Amino acid sequence: MMDAAIAATAPVTVEEILQAAELIKGAVLETPCLPAPRLSQLTGADVFVKYENMQVTGAFKERGALVKLASLDDGEKARGVIAVSAGNHAQGVAYHAGRLGIPATIVMPVLTPFVKISATRGYGAEVVLAGNTLAEAKAEADRLAEERNLVWVHPYDDAHVIRGQGTIALEMLAAQPDLDVLVVPVGGGGLIAGMATAAKAIKPSIEVIGVETVLYPGMWGAFYGKEVRCEGATIAEGIAVRDIGVLTTEIVRKTVDDILLVSESSIEQAINAYLTLQRTIAEGAGAAGLAGLLSERERFAGKRVGLVLCGGNIDPRLLSKIVVRELARDGKLVSIRIDTPDRPGVLGEIATVIGDLQGNVVDVEHHRLFLNVPAKGATLDVTFEAFDRPHGERIVAALREHGYGVRYLEIGERMD
Template sequence: MTLPVTPADVAAARTLLAGAVLRTPTLPAPRLSAITGAHVFVKYENLQVTASFKERGALVKLSSLSAAERAAGVVAMSAGNHAQAVAYHAARLGIRATIVMPKHTPMVKVAATEAHGARVVLHGESVADASVEADRISRDEHLVWVHPYDDAHVIAGQGSIAAEMIEDAPELDAMLVPVGGGGMLSGMAVAARAMRPSLEVVGVETALYPSMWNALHQENLPCEGATLAEGIAVKQAGTLTREIVSALVSDVVLVDEPTIERAVNLFLTQQKTLSEGAGAAGLAALLADPERYRGRNVGLIVSGGNIDPRIVASIMMRELEREERIVSFRFSMLDRPGELGLISTLLGQLGANILEVEHKRHFLDVHAKGARLDVTVETRDRAHADEVYRQLIANGMQVVRVDWRTGG
């Protein structure tokens, strides 16, 4: 079978990329290994200049242009990483770049793209709308279209990731690769199958956008919803990428949003590295199905680190709640002086750190002479939270746990 991208294409891309993009490290991750039961290795593509793997494919594509095409300029469509990668390397090569982004793209991403010298056009409500506008600009202004994933040069560039991983960690027997349109997954599969035919390459999609899964299984699951992994929130898999994935990829699996959140948190707290939601998809798959990979040498790719700091803070707090290191208690108490002091003193003696207090008197479900007190505390772990609750009851407190999953 002749595929649109060959191992020779990946090898040529590697020669071109040498010295122009960072050869990011692939390192063992003992803490993640202890948590998952696999022998985990992580490749840190978030260390690239634009904090994403997208630089590889963008540079290979831009370098393939003729002198006339370079003089005319390029156009790309993206809401994030591809935009910055094209803008950055186009500036390096002296190529005029136009990037079309949806109107509601966060200004921080717009500013980052403009900072590399690109002209940014805001158009439409979605990436699909932006794509239509980019296509129009390409025709009207005779610009070269730089597709984010469905392009042979882009795919070959992304394949360099797998080649580097296998050279740095030859013991790998599986790779878990984030997939949206499929550029990285298909390129990595081409390289991996050539270098290590027995290596299992698995694509990982968010369950909210199962575009490649649909293509492989002839299904029509909906692709919609707010996802933390917006970098792989693609409604339609590529034509070239679908062909390669069908031929070379072992499996495509789906992961849910809570597991992606947990993976982002683990990269930050255990590996001390910042991953966007899409970049944590591989770890999410490992967390979701640990028995499949137990004892095996598994490679993960932090494909990007462009994530809103406010989202990171929210994820960390939510994970503390899931682990019951932050818990809430609801006290029913008499509305009289000293009651709040008794509760706070007891919680302090039990080693619980008070984070928030909400005192409520004016609810019909509260006794006329009473009050309701919601107290959020920090504990050491789930066992400590359980012990605090038991001791509150033992000390005569009228208290219940507030379940963060239900709000009551």
């Protein structure tokens, strides 16, 4: 079983993390940790971002995977390794196993997006699709591990993996030694356990704060001794972990200062901020740290805060949807329903009112045949761009002044 494959249960030390840093040097990119003035302006903190989305596989998982793989003896390497993942861990293990000539089997749920399956296969791993969930995929991986005598590479609850992830904190504090706080996304806990161990040893005064989505508050529950439920569809699937690590929990309780829970909407806002303000791509899990700052601005105001953008592997279609939703939340994309008489020229009049006030119509749906529309009337669903919320409100007010009945719609809402 995977849980029995935890490589070591002794506490992870900063000396071991320093050794891990030497081991991965040249094989894993030392990503930049740079000031982010526009995020600082947005949050009120002095923000610095560690760009782990620049790794070859687009995420930090390479670090721990490589340290674990390098720890295997020749016999274990010849047997091959196995992992369960629907994303970044799969690619990190596959990439470095391929580099080291170690046979790798990755078990992924059948519903894993094809782009992730293809990328994992592209690094040379054998991909086995099994089950609709990670739990079901794990059951098949357990069977294969026993049948083929494969070595487990756990995504987080392994001392070697934790040491590898801790190298991020070493690099951040080398680049920005005056940081007051590290804000770290939390799933199973490997990233924050390694980073907190390294950071507290180097700079005992530094705060280390974890961030989870409210839908998967496993580490928060363990940290505060609360019973929690972990379920639901989250945009931060990379930290959607039901079963947090045993070793990681032990380390987090000793080294981490607090765990914050953030909403899905705040994660969406953070993804959009990285894209529009920093011109970089963050997946949901990668944006969780920034979501923590956005959710608790007063707590971080004036502090020098280090964020880990831990991954950038997001579906482009989902990213575009988030951008549209954030435009709507900001009042820059306005969707309205207008009741009109069914006569020639009405659509032109409405477009003229919007255009004269410098609004830009981007979508129109004209409804005549639905039974809830009067026989001599029509309904228009209009979406237009505005400079900001007050500008959009002025356009709506002008339409009403011209005698049109107008009500706001949620983006994507349509006729019943």
